[in-house]
Amino acid sequence: MAEQQTEKKAEKKQGFVEHITPRDEDFSQWYTDVILQSELVDYAPVRGCMVIRPYGYAIWERIQEEMDRRFKATGHQNVYMPMLIPESLLLKEAEHVEGFAPEVAWVTHGGNEQLQERLAIRPTSETIFCAMYSKWVSSWRDLPMKYNQWCSVMRWEKSTRPFLRTSEFLWQEGHTIHATAQEAQEETMQMLEVYRDVAESELAMPVLCGRKSEKEKFAGAQATYSMEAMMQDGKALQAGTSHNFGTNFSEAFDIQYLSKEGKLTYVHETSWGTSTRLIGAIIMTHGDERGLKLPPRIAPIQVVIVPVAAHKGGVMEKCEELFARLKAQGVRVKLDDRDTLSPGFKFNDWELKGVPVRLEIGPRDIESGQCVLFRRDTYEKESVALTDLEHKLPQLLEDIQRNMYAIAAKFRDERIQTVHTLEELKAATQAGFAKAMWCGDRACEDQIKADMNVTSRNMPFDQSPVGDSCVCCGKKADKVIYFAKAY
């Protein structure tokens, strides 16, 4: 049996150059193989940058649709800010500058002339939003202002991985200002909840939401909240963040309004962001030996129709008919009518690209009024009467979506261990997350980072204690916190 498999593998390699490194052998190489071969991205002729190819971009567009719909539903509007930020503006909030300075790219020349003042290519747009808000706000009647922008930002990273960390990346950044601290806090929580909802119900990716430690919070924030997902190698990926700035920025940028009582008052500000990193998260949450595995709700193609013996009478006609029927029903469907490829090749190709359902149909099926449905998540095949398709397919897609979430949740839950000592913490974070008590002292986080390259992820909202002493120093502790190796 083992011998047969080896032979088969060798055959495959010979017959078809491309192959994927086994996921459990080398996760990192597997990831690179999958994203390149499934044509999501390619390396660009610019250091640290990636080209997002049509199939990858289509996934991003699906994420955008789901996010944007929810932003609008919660009363936000989209805007666009310039990509260049004057140096003087960037320098206004001290902590913020300190955090971002090492990775800012600068424009120093316009044509042949040196600029009077350097311009930063935005690493994030807090400062420019603040500059505009200070212009636009004068009365309590102007508040809140809840804006979002879809754009790219640039951070001069030293080492990069497509989707996970690139010099330029696409994201969305929401920036809002409010009259009261309470409103700002509600906004911060609401947007984290939007992110959680997209991650869990659309991406089928379970996340842990909570508050970041002082050490890990955003540069310039009063409080940062995040959602953290577990990848299949047990490492954590920060999949989205939501920040409450309090009045840190409004004081630095002088964003004030006249209150009902006629008093000059600083606004309370929030910001929140998610990026194309989410695509990396989908790949590393669901992918398997055959490549990508996309949840139906986010898949650009939900069903691919593969004709068998396409040259034979009636086959293509039937395929086109089914294509039209499914499309009319609102299914994202593709008909693979490429004429030089065998069905077997197409099967592998679409599995690599993670399409949730494959519909096979050939002369034999047509004769019996059936087709074969193959589901990407379980590899199961099922014969379905053509008259039942409209009824069966939506159910099947829903079922796949649910199953993918359940599998990811089970995987994650089995790899979260409650720990009480540093030894246990170290062992737990070899394969997953550690849930521990923490005294709140920065020194403990630093020590854990130094000793085992593990960082605190966040403090969950459910703070039911799992002990009473700090996992590191042993002193009295009242904070529940997750630790993990992180991307």
Add this chain to the structure above:
RNA sequence: CGGGGUGUAGCGCAGCCUGGUAGCGCACGUGCUUUGGGAGCAUGGGGCCGGGGGUUCAAAUCCCUUCACCCCGACCA
């Protein structure tokens, strides 16, 4: 920023040690036969050997230099 590796056809590589003017597989074009898990045969097109400099009668090959990218570690969506 440290350590390692790679640049030769669209992709994956061989050739380099021992210099003699470039080859294999896949992909691509055409024709015929095929089509229920990566099709077969025939035929055809495609390469300033990453850039610059040097040694030599002669450089993909030897020497110097430069650039780019990838992987692993320290900093970050």
